[in-house]
Amino acid sequence: MLPAPFEYHAPKTMEEALGLLDELGEDAKVLAGGQSLIPLLKLRFASPAHLVDINKIEDLDFLEERDGTLRIGPLFRHKSAERSSLLASRYHVMADAAPQIADPIIRNRGTIAGSVVHADPSGDWGTVLLALDAELVLRSKSGSRTVKARDFFSGPFSTSIQATEILSEIRIPAARPQTGGAYLKLERKVGDFATVAVAVHLQMDDGKVGSAGIGLTAVGPQNIKAERAEAALRGARLDDATIKQAAALAAEAAEPRADHRGSIEYKRNVVRVFTERGLKRAYERARGGG
């Protein structure tokens, strides 16, 4: 099917883009990599009267560590995450997730920011950002506000972003020494969305867990932050009993539905097993292992 007719805008500056969104409101959609939006238009699940393409705006494709924060721009693409040596060395959960997203063609165009705003409960980046305790900077013509990733998602394909706003930056606390992470994803075949996936981010402090982040993909109406599991880890030594307890709490936080990919019990069990494995892998990496 062809998309319904729309007017195409290609602003050259952020101010121009925000002005257009302010003027057009709900009639407009931002176009980033187009890897979720274009299929929706073709299926006519969405028919905005205007598309505001942000790809012509300079300086939106960035990844940098500055002032204790990792900053990610709105046009930073999956493939750049996959190839980043910074992410490979210090943000393992992101480096693990990137090559598991879709296929190389989609990774060439799709952006982390677009994935997060799309808010597919089976999307991988939202979960990763929940584990990393990220913040999202939402800019509009009248200013900007910062929202925690945990407060951003509100249900399947829904978030707190307004039609007049652009996700202009993703902010993640810079990785300290003794930080490790992992992303484990079960998919039916390479390039598929997750049946279940688990993101783990650990910061060790003097042999104990300083902070822990655990996110769950495809086991609820939105990406889930397993906060009780995280709390059980904080301040604890990472022995087998602690790992098992956290994994059980993560499985409890999951709200899977039975479908052709598996039963509720099966998916919960995958969450439990992946959380155990993810914690062990993250701990190894925090101690300098692969």
Ligand SMILES: Cc1cc2nc3c(=O)[nH]c(=O)nc-3n(C[C@H](O)[C@H](O)[C@H](O)COP(=O)(O)OP(=O)(O)OC[C@H]3O[C@@H](n4cnc5c(N)ncnc54)[C@H](O)[C@@H]3O)c2cc1C
């Ligand atoms: C076959 C297939 C397989 C896929 N597999 C996976 C997978 O395994 N895992 C996974 O996580 N994803 C998967 N995806 C989704 C893919 O990763 C998309 O790239 C991603 O969801 C959207 O990013 P985008 O830049 O293409 O956004 P777009 O498609 O351009 O936009 C998506 C939505 O976000 C809005 N938007 C985009 N950027 C901004 C911004 N900066 N500010 C405000 N609003 C914005 C748009 O208006 C739109 O509503 C798959 C997609 C396909 C087609």
